[in-house]
Amino acid sequence: MKDNRFKIAPSILSADFARLGAEVEDVIKAGADWIHFDVMDNHYVPNLTFGPMVCKAIRPWTKAPIDVHLMVEPVDSLIEPFAKAGADYITFHPEASRHVDRTLSLIRENGCKAGLVLNPATSLDWLTYEMDKIDMVLLMSVNPGFGGQSFIPETLHKLQECRWILDQYEKKTGKKILLEVDGGVKIDNIAEIAAAGAEVFVAGSAVFSGKNYEGYKKIINNFRKELDGV
Ligand SMILES: O=C(CO)[C@@H](O)[C@H](O)COP(=O)(O)O
C-alpha cells in the first residue's frame, strides 16, 4: 500500500536519455510519486545534463510533480524558464546564489515551491532566517554532480537535526516543510533514512537499475515495503 507520508522521486539522471518521455511515464506508472530532474552546468558541479527545454519536453508525459534540482551558478536566470517549462518544485544550493532570499522569492513569484539544497558539509544554519520562504529542504547525502555514489553515513545525524528544526517550526506556525534526501538511497538503507526523518527519497541508480517498467515496479514496491516498516 502507498504510504502518503513518503514520496519516492526517481532521478532521471540514470534513465535512458534516448527515451526520456517513456521512462518518465514508466517510473510513475510503476508507483513513483515525483520525477527528480538534476540540472548540472559544468560550473557549479563538474558535470553537464539538461535544461528547461528538456523539462518542457517531458512535462506532457506525466501529471506527477517535477522536482527540479538546480546545480547551477548563477541560479536566478533559470527560474522563470523552468517555471514556464512546468517545474513544480525548484531547489538550489545557497552557495550558488549571491542573494538567497531573493532567489527563494523569485521561485515563489513564478508559482513554484521553493527549496534549499544543503551539501554534506553545508550547515543547517542556512535555514534559520528563511523558513517562511521554504517549502522543502533537500539534504545531499553525496557530493553533487554524479549519480551512483555511496550514501554518506553522517547524513543520518543531519537528517535528525533537520527533522527536529522542521517539527519545531511546524508546531509554532502550522506550516509543513518537506524534508528530502538525495544520493545513494538504496533498498538496504531507505528504512533507516526514513527513520532519521526524511520524507522524500530521490533514487536514481537504484530505481533505473530495474531496466524496464516491470523492474522499476519491483524496486519501487520493495522501497515501499521497507518504508511500511518505519
Ligand atoms: O543530485 C544528484 C547528484 O548530484 C542526485 O539526484 C543523483 O542523481 C542521485 O543518484 P543516485 O545516488 O540515486 O544514483
Ligand SMILES: [Fe+2]
Ligand atoms: Fe538531485
